Amino acid sequence: xxxxxxxxxxxxxxxxxxxxxxxxxxxxxxxxxxxGGYWKKVLHRVVEKYPVLCHGLSLSIGxxxxxxxxxxxxxxxxxxxxxxxxxxxxxxxxxxxxxxLYDLLPIPFRMDAVKHIAGRIQQVQDYxxxxxxxxxxxxxxxxxxxMSEVDFIxxxxxxxxxxxxxxxxxxxxxxxxxxxxxxxxxxxxxxxKVAYIHMAGHEQVAPDLIIDTHGEPIIDPVYDLFEWxxxxxxxxxxxxxxxxxxxxxxxxxGELTRLKNICHKQWKRKDELVA
Amino acid sequence: xxxLPDTYHIQQTFSTxxxxxxxxxxxxxxxxxxKHYRQLVFNMIHDTMENAFPIxxxxxxxxxxxxxxxEFFSKHACQSYQVWKLPLExxxxxxxxxxxxxxxxxxxxxxxxxxxxxxxxxxxxxxxAPAYSLSGNWLDTPLVLNPEHRLLSFHYPVHLVAKPKDxxxxxxxxxxxxxxHPETGHVEFTDLSPWLAFLTxxxxxxxxxxxxxxxxxxxNITDTGTLEQDTLAFLKHMQQLHFVLGFQQ
Ligand SMILES: [Fe+2]
Numbered sequence: 001x002x003x004x005x006x007x008x009x010x011x012x013x014x015x016x017x018x019x020x021x022x023x024x025x026x027x028x029x030x031x032x033x034x035x036g037g038y039w040k041k042v043l044h045r046v047v048e049k050y051p052v053l054c055h056g057l058s059l060s061i062g063x064x065x066x067x068x069x070x071x072x073x074x075x076x077x078x079x080x081x082x083x084x085x086x087x088x089x090x091x092x093x094x095x096x097x098x099x100x101l102y103d104l105l106p107i108p109f110r111m112d113a114v115k116h117i118a119g120r121i122q123q124v125q126d127y128x129x130x131x132x133x134x135x136x137x138x139x140x141x142x143x144x145x146x147m148s149e150v151d152f153i154x155x156x157x158x159x160x161x162x163x164x165x166x167x168x169x170x171x172x173x174x175x176x177x178x179x180x181x182x183x184x185x186x187x188x189x190x191x192x193k194v195a196y197i198h199m200a201g202h203e204q205v206a207p208d209l210i211i212d213t214h215g216e217p218i219i220d221p222v223y224d225l226f227e228w229x230x231x232x233x234x235x236x237x238x239x240x241x242x243x244x245x246x247x248x249x250x251x252x253x254g255e256l257t258r259l260k261n262i263c264h265k266q267w268k269r270k271d272e273l274v275a
Numbered sequence: 276x277x278x279l280p281d282t283y284h285i286q287q288t289f290s291t292x293x294x295x296x297x298x299x300x301x302x303x304x305x306x307x308x309x310k311h312y313r314q315l316v317f318n319m320i321h322d323t324m325e326n327a328f329p330i331x332x333x334x335x336x337x338x339x340x341x342x343x344x345x346e347f348f349s350k351h352a353c354q355s356y357q358v359w360k361l362p363l364e365x366x367x368x369x370x371x372x373x374x375x376x377x378x379x380x381x382x383x384x385x386x387x388x389x390x391x392x393x394x395x396x397x398x399x400x401x402x403x404a405p406a407y408s409l410s411g412n413w414l415d416t417p418l419v420l421n422p423e424h425r426l427l428s429f430h431y432p433v434h435l436v437a438k439p440k441d442x443x444x445x446x447x448x449x450x451x452x453x454x455x456h457p458e459t460g461h462v463e464f465t466d467l468s469p470w471l472a473f474l475t476x477x478x479x480x481x482x483x484x485x486x487x488x489x490x491x492x493x494x495n496i497t498d499t500g501t502l503e504q505d506t507l508a509f510l511k512h513m514q515q516l517h518f519v520l521g522f523q524q
Contacts, residue, residue: 030358034399035400036398036400036423037423037460040400062286064286097290097352098352099352100356101294101316102323107286108286110279112278112282140308141308141309143289143303144301177308211311
């Protein structure tokens with residue numbers, strides 16, 4: 001299953017399915033909750049056509065302060081209403097001092113943060129009655145780290161029982177920005193816990209820095225890393241993220257096809273198991 | 276709480292930096308990398324406000340606008356987990372902090388209110404209309420209005436005039452009705468006279484046109500003999516625009 005992030009900019013093309021035909025779509029519940037009018041009608045048309053996975057933005061699992069219960073209640077209702085098969089979120093924080101920041105801030109890689117986050121993931125999983133799939137985010141600087149990133153992730157997974165969203169582009173970006181070996185990093189992850197994959201493009205803004213923009217096509221080295229990675233995984237859904245600089249649908253479909261071919265080649269008969 | 280005070284404090288320092296852009300020292304953090312977070316976060320907020328308030332953005336000098344967005348984001352704790360609702364917080368912050376005076380833009384509150392209302396009416400959750408029939412008596416049957424609307428009053432004609440100079444010259448009393456077309460979802464807006472604004476408000480509470488017309492003398496409305504006719508013509512026109520839906524059953 002290879003899907004694409006659903007955006008208003010190409011909603012009609014997705015519904016017509018003429019130039020692009022993903023196996024599923026993904027969107028952020030926050031962008032579609034409590035919406036009526038024109039866009040609600042569009043949402044209903046698109047969810048009739050494609051299976052839906054959701055990728056949240058505002059849960060802020062790494063926040064120092066308490067979880068927002070009323071927000072979770074909306075999420076729960078929304079996931080049920082749209083028959084959402086996977087709810088994923090980010091291993092980061094986007095809210096602090098009771099203020100939302102609408103971006104993914106890096107959590108200090110520390111054992112107390114692990115315990116704190118693991119407890120919160122369990123709270124969310126208990127409340128939503130479904131596993132949380134946590135994405136390893138791209139980051140541009142570590143913050144007051146006391147352990148390695150990969151140990152941090154392993155501990156969070158072990159202590160919380162969550163699943164992982166492996167964004168292959170994020171790993172590529174992080175490996176570049178923090179000068180480590182992407183494959184070695186992936187090999188140390190609890191790969192049996194990977195339930196979902198993201199793929200995207202990025203932008204290099206300095207000789208030593210890549211920003212994870214989702215505004216460019218996927219580059220060849222990220223395809224290569226993807227092909228290498230999935231040989232170590234059970235078949236899971238794969239998503240193409242494109243948030244800015246939206247190209248012609250044929251170009252996006254080209255990326256979907258390329259991803260699909262790689263999945264077929266590496267996962268062969270296992271492929272449709274996840275469909 | 277499993278989080279140690281030190282880690283808590285580090286997270287606060289990091290996020291405060293993203294909100295204010297004011298220099299901080301954080302262990303293990305390279306300043307030239309940190310600045311990208313401030314840029315990414317602030318650009319997002321700036322873009323959101325520019326998209327929500329295109330007219331205000333166009334009219335207000337860039338330096339002033341940037342200062343407003345900066346002040347808002349650094350001093351206000353954004354409450355909405357949905358970024359599209361954040362412009363409402365920007366507008367209420369402007370009102371609460373008397374920005375009309377601070378930034379010498381007397382029509383600021385009206386303009387922000389107008390632009391926010393357009394966005395809100397466009398996006399807001401569907402409100403089911405009560406059952407109605409298409410036949411009835413315009414004077415005596417209570418009307419059913421499109422519930423997806425907002426009626427606003429302004430001191431400046433921000434909904435009618437484009438240039439700030441002209442807006443300022445025309446200080447007065449204005450009413451504007453915004454509503455969402457039930458089929459297309461487009462937001463339409465109409466300038467209303469004080470009488471038609473009063474009429475609209477009273478119709479919302481289920482009062483008949485005949486009863487509302489009886490109030491006209493008390494409102495100092497000079498009935499030149501065509502008030503009833505003009506009022507009905509307005510309502511029939513609004514029916515064509517899908518604001519008046521029909522008659523109560
Ligand atoms: Fe991702």
